Amino acid sequence: MxxxxxxxxxxxxxxxxxHLNKKLNRKEWDISIIDERKEHHYQxxxxxxxxxxxxxxxxxxxxxEFIPSNVELIQNSIEKIDAKENKIVLAExxxxxxxxxxxxxxxxxxxEETEGMGGAEWHKSVFDFYTYEGxxxxxxxxxxxxxxxxVVHITEMPIKCPVAPLEFxxxxxxxxxxxxxxxxxxxxxxxxxxxxxxxxxxxxALEHLLGEKNIAIESDFAIAEVNxxxxxxxxYGGRVIPFDLLVTVPTNKGDALMxxxxxGDELNYVPTNKAxxxxxxxxxxxxxxxxxNVPASKAGSVAHFEAEILTxxxxxxxxxxxLAASFDGHANCFIETGHQKALLIDxxxxxxxxxxxxxxxxxxxxxxxxxxxxxHWGKLAFRWxxxxxxxxxxxxxxxxxxxxxxxxxx
Numbered sequence: 504m505x506x507x508x509x510x511x512x513x514x515x516x517x518x519x520x521x522h523l524n525k526k527l528n529r530k531e532w533d534i535s536i537i538d539e540r541k542e543h544h545y546q547x548x549x550x551x552x553x554x555x556x557x558x559x560x561x562x563x564x565x566x567x568e569f570i571p572s573n574v575e576l577i578q579n580s581i582e583k584i585d586a587k588e589n590k591i592v593l594a595e596x597x598x599x600x601x602x603x604x605x606x607x608x609x610x611x612x613x614x615e616e617t618e619g620m621g622g623a624e625w626h627k628s629v630f631d632f633y634t635y636e637g638x639x640x641x642x643x644x645x646x647x648x649x650x651x652x653x654v655v656h657i658t659e660m661p662i663k664c665p666v667a668p669l670e671f672x673x674x675x676x677x678x679x680x681x682x683x684x685x686x687x688x689x690x691x692x693x694x695x696x697x698x699x700x701x702x703x704x705x706x707x708a709l710e711h712l713l714g715e716k717n718i719a720i721e722s723d724f725a726i727a728e729v730n731x732x733x734x735x736x737x738x739y740g741g742r743v744i745p746f747d748l749l750v751t752v753p754t755n756k757g758d759a760l761m762x763x764x765x766x767g768d769e770l771n772y773v774p775t776n777k778a779x780x781x782x783x784x785x786x787x788x789x790x791x792x793x794x795x796n797v798p799a800s801k802a803g804s805v806a807h808f809e810a811e812i813l814t815x816x817x818x819x820x821x822x823x824x825x826l827a828a829s830f831d832g833h834a835n836c837f838i839e840t841g842h843q844k845a846l847l848i849d850x851x852x853x854x855x856x857x858x859x860x861x862x863x864x865x866x867x868x869x870x871x872x873x874x875x876x877x878x879h880w881g882k883l884a885f886r887w888x889x890x891x892x893x894x895x896x897x898x899x900x901x902x903x904x905x906x907x908x909x910x911x912x913x
Contacts, residue, residue, distance in 0.1 A: 511608040513543070543894075545889055584606075586782075589787070606790045617754065619730060653750065654748070655668055655692050655751075659695050665801070756770045777799070800836065
């Protein structure tokens with residue numbers, strides 16, 4: 504028997520376990536997945552938790568619910584990957600050997616990378632919402648907060664779900680209007696980018712919305728320090744922005760396991776062929792989701808599209824065939840804009856987000872680059888799709904790995 508090992512039972516790893524359980528010859532291949540966690544978190548739900556839109560029970564389930572019964576789940580921490588010897592070293596020296604390895608270890612926040620960010624005000628007046636703990640602490644703060652300067656801040660790119668900070672700003676505007684205290688809150692969106700987003704067409708639409716909602720934007724802000732005493736953030740050019748409540752997205756990094764294993768770049772992301780999803784250093788190692796360094800969004804939709812491509816390429820690899828399947832960087836994202844509306848954007852490595860309708864050109868029913876109530880309900884419906892289809896590797900009708908939007912076939 505040959506052994507395929509998946510590191511990480513988050514979104515990407517769980518999808519791959521389900522895809523490959525159906526596709527591999529199980530008389531020839533054992534499949535194992537390693538993760539020390541006992542809970543699976545629906546991470547897009549972290550955005551809604553601070554505003555009491557979702558409850559903790561909406562976004563947390565037992566990790567075992569989504570792993571096929573004939574895939575071995577090893578709940579242990581990983582000390583090191585020895586890629587030259589094709590083995591994984593677990594806690595207390597236990598060894599797991601593999602013939603094929605899939606790295607799906609994700610990305611994590613690293614507030615310690617910025618001076619003062621994890622200091623005395625952490626989870627008091629300085630919060631993240633990219634962790635369950637941070638989102639829950641922020642929910643408790645927002646329930647009692649009486650207003651002032653709210654700063655929504657991104658430290659540096661890349662980050663998981665790059666539109667989430669914008670969504671937070673838009674939802675905050677809606678939240679405080681609903682509480683009849685929007686006039687007591689100044690919202691400022693602070694980004695290291697030169698505009699609201701990475702794609703020019705999206706940036707124009709999103710900056711229009713920021714202005715419409717009276718949300719100020721401070722761009723090209725390269726943070727040097729969070730001053731906990733003065734409650735300010737300071738950039739390397741000396742620009743100072745005061746806050747009463749700072750909602751920040753710290754530096755995102757790949758798992759520290761990559762540093763321990765000598766397999767990551769300076770941010771612990773694994774150098775990966777952006778088309779085939781094969782490790783650039785080891786031919787029997789493949790990488791998916793937030794763990795890669797490919798120039799695509801770090802988002803669940805991207806992992807979904809990558810999983811389709813990676814499944815094909817692993818089957819090619821096993822048969823000693825060329826890796827014919829090619830990932831094009833496809834991403835689509837719902838962007839909550841508040842007041843039960845949302846935008847939808849769809850793009851890839853090469854093409855800008857386009858206008859029109861999705862998934863059917865001219866029919867929709869979802870609008871691209873345009874606010875609509877239906878887009879909002881589409882975003883909320885995705886939670887059901889995530890738990891019941893996406894994680895289990897069940898095809899989502901009309902949504903595939905190659906872009907087909909607004910009458911354009913990319």
